[in-house]
């Protein structure tokens with residue numbers, strides 16, 4: 001597998017491979033609640049920018065957060081083989097993209113990815129930069145999410161589209177009344193705003 005590689009590149013490739021299986025990412029994350037689960041093999045580029053709240057999990061996935069954050073909020077899970085990308089390369093007339101360094105990009109060129117509470121992100125999903133997966137979203141297996149979702153919904157496909165909303169606004173308000181303290185619940189107005197689009 002490595003036979004045509006320069007020895008230094010070979011060592012780096014071996015190190016990466018070993019890290020995926022053995023690295024204890026927990027101690028390197030920006031924040032990792034004691035109940036959060038990380039199932040290896042994992043690849044995380046920029047673990048200091050990953051925040052995992054209570055009851056969250058991520059399984060056998062690839063996370064690229066060298067400059068921006070990934071926040072996985074309470075009780076949300078990224079299933080196996082997911083990819084999170086918080087950045088893009090930039091195109092500039094007269095330049096090869098690989099010659100453009102991070103410090104030449106505008107400050108908001110790369111963007112955080114936020115997975116809010118109680119989200120189920122299915123197998124082999126890609127979350128792209130700037131996306132917020134809102135509370136109670138299910139992302140169907142294989143989706144590529146390039147826009148933020150509405151709460152309590154199912155999204156699927158490439159690019160991901162809204163498949164359905166689980167409940168009526170009254171049902172969501174009742175659901176949240178049972179699970180979240182008052183200040184953390186969506187209001188009727190917020191929900192109406194999400195679903196009018």
Ligand SMILES: CC(C)(COP(=O)(O)OP(=O)(O)OC[C@H]1O[C@@H](n2cnc3c(N)ncnc32)[C@H](O)[C@@H]1OP(=O)(O)O)[C@@H](O)C(=O)NCCC(=O)NCCS
Pocket residue numbers: 079080121122123124138139140141142143154156157163
């Ligand atoms: C989305 C999912 C949860 C099914 O949700 P559901 O509410 O039962 O939805 P349904 O099966 O009734 O499908 C609703 C629509 O979504 C479509 N759909 C279902 N899964 C889809 C997928 N992965 N990608 C694109 N569309 C999908 C269906 O074809 C259907 O479309 P139609 O109405 O045009 O026929 C399921 O298909 C899925 O992807 N699960 C992820 C499983 C997984 O990754 N598990 C990881 C281990 S935890």
